[in-house]
Amino acid sequence: MTMQPSSSVSDPVQQYVRGHHRRVDGWLSRLDATLISCVGQWQSAAGVSGAVGEIGVHHGRLFILLALLRNPGEQAFAIDLFEDQQFNVDQSGQGDEAVFRTNLARFGIDPGTVDIVRGNSLALTWAGLSGGQAPSVRLFSVDGGHTAEITRNDLTIADDSLGEGGVIVLDDYFNPEFPAVSEGMCRFMMERPQSLAPFAIGDNKLMLARPGWAERYRAMLVQTVTPRYFVRDTELFGTPISVFRTPRTLMQIIRQTNLTRRLRSHPLGQALKPIVRRFVQG
Ligand SMILES: C[S@@+](CC[C@H](N)C(=O)[O-])C[C@H]1O[C@@H](n2cnc3c(N)ncnc32)[C@H](O)[C@@H]1O
Structure with a gap:
């Protein structure tokens, strides 16, 4: 198993994922x-094409990651209040915009x-943004305003924009600060219950x-992402979903090893559990 489907270290996507995003x-x-x-590289390999963008x-x-993942001819869109920060309620x-443009360059x-x-x-609406063209987006990040109404609105725009396989x-869905x-x-899921199915949870996505x-x-993610990030398979809104997390504490590092996974259902693992908890969690 590899962390990325593409393995070249000089690949701009690889470099960006491995550390350049911190710049x-x-x-x-x-x-x-x-x-x-x-997801983006799998889409390219599977013939899923279209625009990428973010609110x-x-x-x-x-x-920048979305833009680097594009194939020639694929468009990108970037939506933000930029200088109109008086509407940034949360x-x-x-x-x-100036910093954003500098970073693109x-x-x-x-x-x-x-x-x-x-x-x-x-x-905004997707019809207005696209000039009435057919839905064609393959990757859409929703990370604008964090109120309930803006989230519902932005998910609706993203849903309307989605092309085949998007x-x-x-x-911040699970962030208690927002x-x-x-x-x-949840409001979006009540309004359009059959439209979208969640399939993966990351650190904050x-x-x-x-x-x-x-x-x-x-x-595909379970197969591709290195196992130390994998936590468990579970369900959300009635569909199977896999949880991935960066292990940050010693307990999380231990929990997310293959050995621990194998021991979990073994009598030895059951016996060791309280001991490990006592020493690692203090
Ligand atoms: C958490 S930041 C986005 C972080 C970014 N995705 C990244 O990769 O670091 C939220 C952004 O949403 C913008 N924003 C907030 N409310 C908005 C709204 N109603 N419409 C458009 N953009 C909004 C803010 O100006 C801010 O730049």
């Missing part, structure tokens, strides 16, 4: 970058291939696809 201010962990790049780009940390990040992204949209997403990446994101997602595609993406 851009923002919120994207290496694991979440890995999950997104695995809420801040300085471009995640957006203060989640602070877009800056630093990573060799031609601004001519990026539609930069300055605006409040509450005033994937939506929602930020509880309204989960409310917005929830990944969704059309129900007919979700299981393929879930299984």
